[in-house]
Amino acid sequence: MVKQERAVRTRKSLIDAAAAVFAEEGYVPSSLATISKRAGVSNGALHFHFENKKALAHAVEEAATDVIHELVRLSGHAGASALQALVDATHGLVGCLLHDIVVRAGFDLSFERPLGTEAGLVRTWHGWVEETLRRAESEGHLAPGVSPDDAAAAIVAATVGFDVLAGDDPQWLAERRIIGFWELLLPGIATADVLVSARPPKRVRDKRTGLIGP
Amino acid sequence: MVKQERAVRTRKSLIDAAAAVFAEEGYVPSSLATISKRAGVSNGALHFHFENKKALAHAVEEAATDVIHELVRLSGHAGASALQALVDATHGLVGCLLHDIVVRAGFDLSFERPLGTEAGLVRTWHGWVEETLRRAESEGHLAPGVSPDDAAAAIVAATVGFDVLAGDDPQWLAERRIIGFWELLLPGIATADVLVSARPPKRVRDKRTGLIGP
Numbered sequence: 001m002v003k004q005e006r007a008v009r010t011r012k013s014l015i016d017a018a019a020a021v022f023a024e025e026g027y028v029p030s031s032l033a034t035i036s037k038r039a040g041v042s043n044g045a046l047h048f049h050f051e052n053k054k055a056l057a058h059a060v061e062e063a064a065t066d067v068i069h070e071l072v073r074l075s076g077h078a079g080a081s082a083l084q085a086l087v088d089a090t091h092g093l094v095g096c097l098l099h100d101i102v103v104r105a106g107f108d109l110s111f112e113r114p115l116g117t118e119a120g121l122v123r124t125w126h127g128w129v130e131e132t133l134r135r136a137e138s139e140g141h142l143a144p145g146v147s148p149d150d151a152a153a154a155i156v157a158a159t160v161g162f163d164v165l166a167g168d169d170p171q172w173l174a175e176r177r178i179i180g181f182w183e184l185l186l187p188g189i190a191t192a193d194v195l196v197s198a199r200p201p202k203r204v205r206d207k208r209t210g211l212i213g214p
Numbered sequence: 215m216v217k218q219e220r221a222v223r224t225r226k227s228l229i230d231a232a233a234a235v236f237a238e239e240g241y242v243p244s245s246l247a248t249i250s251k252r253a254g255v256s257n258g259a260l261h262f263h264f265e266n267k268k269a270l271a272h273a274v275e276e277a278a279t280d281v282i283h284e285l286v287r288l289s290g291h292a293g294a295s296a297l298q299a300l301v302d303a304t305h306g307l308v309g310c311l312l313h314d315i316v317v318r319a320g321f322d323l324s325f326e327r328p329l330g331t332e333a334g335l336v337r338t339w340h341g342w343v344e345e346t347l348r349r350a351e352s353e354g355h356l357a358p359g360v361s362p363d364d365a366a367a368a369i370v371a372a373t374v375g376f377d378v379l380a381g382d383d384p385q386w387l388a389e390r391r392i393i394g395f396w397e398l399l400l401p402g403i404a405t406a407d408v409l410v411s412a413r414p415p416k417r418v419r420d421k422r423t424g425l426i427g428p
Contacts, residue, residue: 026326028243111378112240122379143401150394157375157386157395164325164374165336172371180364181371187357188401 011049013039015063018056019105027057027112057109061120064106067096068121072128082135083189083196087182089132090159091175091200093125097163098173107163126156141194151189175200225263227253229277232270233319241271241326271323275334278320281310282335286342296349297403297410301396303346304373305389305414307339311377312387321377340370355408365403389414 017039021030032053036046050056071092076085096103110122133148142148158181166172182198190196231253235244246267250260264270285306290299310317324336347362356362372395380386396412404410 026240026242028240111381146398147394150391151398153386153391154372154395154398157379157391158368158372159375160378161371161373161375164378165371167325172367177364177367177371180361181368184360184365184368184399184402186402188398 007049010039010041010045011059014041014046014049014056015059016102019060019063019102022057022060022105023101023108027053027109032056060102061106061109064100064103064121065124067100067103068093068124068128071096072132077201081141081194081196082132082139083141083186083194086129086132086136086155087186087196087198088201089128090155090182091178093159094162094173094175094178095200097166098170104163111160122156122160125159126152129155136190141191141196143189143191146189154185221263224253224255224259225273228255228260228263228270229273230316233274233277233316236271236274236319237315237322241267241323246270274316275320275323278314278317278335279338281314281317282307282338282342285310286346291415295355295408295410296346296353297355297400297408300343300346300350300369301400301410301412302415303342304369304396305392307373308376308387308389308392309414311380312384318377325374336370336374339373340366343369350404355405355410357403357405360403368399 014035018030018035021035021038025034030053032046033043035056036043039046050059072085072089075089075092076082080088093103097107098104106121107125110120130148130152133142133151136142137146137148142151162172162177162181171177178200179198182196186196186198228249232244232249235249235252239248244267246260247257249267249270250257253260264273286299286303289303289306290296294302307317311321312318320335321339324334344362344366347356347365350356351360351362356365376386376391376395385391392414393412396410400410400412
């Protein structure tokens with residue numbers, strides 16, 4: 001293995017280890033010693049890649065944000081309405097929160113106040129949800145009087161709540177919870193004539209990214 | 215001031231100080247020294263009342279739970295439907311989360327994992343929301359096919375999400391957010407013939423408890 005390749009691997013294993021330790025212990029009590037031990041690298045190697053815990057947290061958030069960007073890019077099949085893309089992306093996000101420790105940790109870091117990263121990943125998610133609802137509005141699919149801002153706030157608050165509550169009981173991120181949520185919300189959001197399924201899309205995994213997409 | 219009265223006051227000031235410090239710094243990094251200093255009492259006095267930080271956290275949760283019990287008791291005016299009581303209680307909870315530091319800290323402690331209190335206050339809230347939706351169902355006010363469990367999960371997740379996001383920006387707990395949330399959700403939950411207002415009830419303060427009620 002050439003030197004550069006090894007460095008990339010070590011960096012990735014440190015990010016994965018940091019995500020796991022942050023998710024298990026919370027950001028504040030986590031120690032760099034626990035993280036380097038978990039990654040199977042020396043303290044020196046950790047400091048070669050990351051100046052401090054904050055730098056590691058930013059790297060976790062960045063890696064998680066990349067996944068979310070890919071997830072929203074893949075959401076909705078060709079010709080799908082914006083509302084359907086939104087439902088699909090919510091299912092995708094929740095799947096990642098359940099199965100991808102980096103996304104989980106990155107999402108949680110968004111509201112760990114001492115970090116002060118201005119709610120990074122949640123802000124990205126919120127921005128995309130709002131933009132997608134505006135697209136739904138321009139497609140004529142939002143029920144009269146529905147404000148894209150209010151709807152985005154409700155959807156983002158619910159996803160954050162499901163994630164936080166899942167810390168105690170993973171059932172909060174179960175697929176049927178998200179289906180139930182959309183079955184309740186869609187009648188208030190969508191016009192009567194638009195067909196949107198509350199269920200997740202058929203699971204086709206993108207070979208390159210490993211993400212579940214259209 | 216008699217001795218017992220002074221003890222009750224000291225205990226209360228310790229609970230208030232602990233709530234403020236937990237809310238500002240998070241439970242894990244908070245120190246007993248900071249709390250006793252904030253309460254203006256000695257470390258010895260703190261230990262006379264509370265064995266450790268965990269005991270203080272439980273006392274905060276208990277005090278917050280008392281407020282929530284009172285809040286749901288007062289929600290909905292005489293003859294109000296269960297659904298209206300639910301909307302009113304959500305507005306009441308959010309008002310408490312904004313203005314009552316003990317409720318805010320108690321609610322947040324519910325999902326501070328290391329505490330292991332089995333999601334105390336949020337569980338109380340969840341139980342009441344579910345029970346109230348069952349009552350709405352028996353009143354014939356739930357739209358066909360609506361599951362009280364799914365609806366309760368969506369409402370609890372959203373309230374937790376609003377609370378968590380407000381750590382970064384208090385606007386997440388603004389009244390209009392909650393009105394917007396109910397305006398979206400009610401068409402999916404309620405039968406077409408039941409009248410439920412998404413707006414908070416007229417503000418009448420209960421003289422004994424200081425809570426806003428019917």
